[in-house]
Structure formats: C-alpha cells, structure tokens
Amino acid sequence: MKAVASDSAIVLVVDDSPESLGMLNIALNNAGLMVLVALNGAQALSIIERITPDVVLLDGIMPEMDGFDTCRAIKQKLPNIPVIFMTGLTDSEYVIKGFEVGGVDYVTKPIVPDEVLARIRVHTQNAKLTQSAQAALDYAGQYVFCVSNDGALEWATPHVHELVDSLNGDAPCAWEQIQQLLAPWLAQGDQSQPLELTNFEPPLQAYFAGEHGSNHLLVRLVTPKKTKTAEALQQELPLTKREAQVLYWVSFGKTNWEVAQILDMSPRTVNKHLEQVFKKMGVDNRTAAAAISIRILESDEEAVG
Template sequence: MNSTINNVVLVVDDSPESLGMLNVALNTAGYTALVALNGVQALAIAEKVEPDIVLMDAIMPELDGFETCKQFKHLFPAVPVIFMTGLTDSEDVVKGFEAGGVDYVTKPISTDEVLARIKAHLNTAKLALSAQSALDHAGKNVFCVDNKGKLAWATPQVYELIEKVFPAENTPWQQIEPQIESWLATENRANLELSADESALQVIYERKQDELHLLRLAKAKTQRTPKHLQDALPITKREAEVLYWLSHAKTNWEISQILEMSPRTVNKHLEQIFKKLAVDNRTAAAAISIRVLETD
C-alpha cells in the first residue's frame, strides 16, 4: 500500500460524466483519484503509479473492462478491482469475477455505495498484505518488539537461537529487552550485538510495521584468522599467514612488511601455496582462501 500519499483509486470509465462525479466523491472522501478513459490508458497510468484499488467500467470500446482487468491483474495481482456495470445478467457478473474482479456495483452509480465498497476492500487488501508479510517471513529468524523492546511475537527459530546463546538464563528476554530498547531509541541502525560467553547474535533492523519494529536475528560472524586457513587447507602456519593477507588484496611487498619477512620469502611461500592448492595464480588462491574465511 502507498504510505506517502492517500490511498490511490484508479477509475477507468469511458464516460467523462462518471469520471467527474467519482473524482469529486473520492477526493472529498480523502482518496487520491486517478482517472482513465480506456483500458490502454489505465494500464499506462498504473505502470507509473501503482493504485491501491481500481474501479473498472465493464463495457468500453476497443479494450473492454474484462480484458483490461486480466492484464492489470497480471501486473498487480494483489490490487483489488471493483467492476462498474449497467449489466444485470449473471453471466456478465461471473465474467467480471473470472477476469479477476473482487466485487461489482451497478450503474447508475451510488457514490455512498462505491465508497463503502472501496473502504471494505482496502481493509481486506491490507489484511492480506499483512498476512503475506508474515508468510514471507515464515521459517526465518524474525521477531517483533514494541518501542520498549518488549517481545510481541517471534518465529520458533528465534526462540531456539536465544536459548542456545543464553542457556543459563531462565528469562533471557528480560535481559535482552533493555538492550533493544536503548538501541531502538538511537538513530543508529548498525546491528546490535547480543553476546553471552563465546557465542554472539546480531539483531538486524528490518522495518517499522504499525507501532512495532520488525527485527531479524542472525549469528554473529566469527572473526576468521590464518589459523582457520591452516586447519582447512594442507598448508603450514606461515603459508596460512601469507595466504590470509593475500586474500585481503595485499601485495607481496605489503605482506612482507606485515609478516616481517622479505618479498622473496613471500614469493617462495606463494609458490608452495599454489602447488599445494593446485592453482597457478594469486586470484585462484585468494578465491579458495576467501571461501574458507567466509564459511560460517
């Protein structure tokens, strides 16, 4: 839904009189109205400004409302379409629903009825969007808190991670809440570190939803060292140190300064590294090193 302007209603009707009447009624009710005289124009407008709901005339020349609705729903499947029709035949009503419409009103239009239908379907669409958001995060390490850091809800994965990191705590959330509250009170959105013993978690800010903050929990990355390279690869301690700095894009001369050895010695270590890793250049060796260092 559009959060920077009022709910946008796209009205599609080949009758200027109907457009004028609905435009006034919608603006008076606090909506932002966009108008189109035909289906092609409506699709062009929607591609520039996505509406929150559409009022669609069923019978229009060239591209009728049913076909326009099909094309529109292909582009914006979540946006509700209400048909406006003078037809009372049930087959045409069914045709509107089959095209993707969610409701219909009959002409001559009652503005009060149209406004009531719009309000109802916008509320339904918002609930559907909220449900979709929850489904999108299902199975992920996300949770919601209020401004005080108090937990509103969390996925099972979040509870598992918290219990692993704070196994000795009977009420870990009481310990975490003040940290989150202080973090939310600042404008700094750098990740919040939650540490216990040798384990650590990061709280990552996702977005604000109504009066709640949607947050994500992630394991803090372990600081990798040359020892990780030595343990993972068939190389010596000194070769691991050379490879470590190679993966940080250091030149031979820079590596020699850091490790306090001559550039020639660095070169000899690199020759052994290339041989042991079965590669023939610095880039390939660095790629292997980076893969190891970035592995959780």
C-alpha cells in the same frame, strides 16, 4: 511505475460517464481517499504506468475497450491489485465474466457510496496482507524482518523467529530490546552503516534491506564473521599446535623468514615444520597447503545472513 507516498489509499476510478466519475470523486475524496479518474481503458492503462493505485473501480461496459479487456490489461501489469467492477447489468453472465478476468468484487449501479467505501476498505486491507505474506515468503529462507518507521515489528521470517527465540532465552524481551535500538537508528535517516546489536549473544548486526511499501522497512540480521586462528587449523587438520601456527602464517603469504620472526624460531625450524605439514596433509608444496588452510579459515560459520 511510481507509488505515490501517501497514508491514504489511492483509488483509480474508470468510467465513461462523467456524472458517475464526478459523484464518486466527491464521495471518495470526502472519505479521505486519493482519487484518480479515467474515462476509458486506455487512459487507465496510461495512469498505472506512472502511478500505482491501491484499488481500481472499473465500469464493466465502456465503448472501444470495455472493462473486461481493461481488467485483463491491468492485471498483466499489476497482478495483485484488487479490481472492483461497477455495472448496471445484474445478469450473472457479466458477473461471472468479471471474476474470470481477475475482478475481486462488483457493485451495481446506481452506486451507493457507503457500500463502495466498505468494499474498498476490505479489499485494500486484504491486498496489503497478501503483499506482506508474499514478501515474507519471498524472504523465507533469509534472516529478514519488516518493521514500521518507528521500529515496531510487523512480520519476520521463520529464521528470524528461531534466532530471536534463542537470544537470552526471552523472545518478547529480545524483540523489545531490538525495537529500542532500531528506532533511533531508523530515525537518523542514514542506515549506510549497520546497527551493532552487541547486547546479544552472539552479537548481531542489523542491515537496512530496503523498503516494503511506503511506511514499512526491511531489516536483515547478520552475525559478524569471527576471525579464525591457528586453533581452527589444528581442529580441522592432523597437525600439532606449532605446525598449525606455521601453516596459519604461510596461508597469509608469509615467507619462512617472516614466519620465523613472528613465532620466534629459526627459518630452519619453520622449514622442518612445513615438511611435516605437507606430509600430514598429503600435499607437495606450500601453495597447495595454503589453499587448504585458506578454505578452512574462510569457511562460513555465520549463524545468520
């Protein structure tokens, strides 16, 4: 299903009365809304296969497929879309039935355009807030935030708030700096390369994570991995500085001769260091020692991602 790129709400009006459709089409268009019309449930379902409306105005009583069955079918495809029933029946049984099948509100005929417009504004806004909240929950365990096209913050996951609160000790200032850097990056239209946020400690990278709606962008924060050195091996393993250096280069597949050239020692000395490394690590050969070393060197120490 394709969402039409438009700043105005898209309203799908479903009614078997051409007169009602014509009146609502004029009133909603005059209010700046984009209007789609369907004379029956089947047409409505065909439309939402191609275009996703923001709200549906649905006649409750129609021949063949009535509004209640149509609402059920719409909700199966678009569970979060608000459906407002239009009905000339004030009997509470029909009102209750409309809510039971997924309707969020109802208006009675004859339709009062200003009332319908007020209901549309309320329910489309509520739907957008719900979608944003749902998206925030979906990304809750990640370092993702949502911005407008100019980089202004709209929402951020708890992980992002915690991170930004820790940057330079001034969260409002940090968000302002991030927005100033994001705006030109987003405006250039090519986010294939990450945005470097090097003025923070630790330095960060911002990756484009996709679109959320027509005018909202998702951004993911990542701390670039630091290249570990032999010191990391010495901290994790019971090795001397020189033994850790030898193991470090062995983990890169270097031969004893190559390690000797790098560390300015003889191959015989390298071999003696390796004997001590194997003994201290409780392994029998360089392959096993290198495997442990690689796990330490490649262990994830990213703060975010």
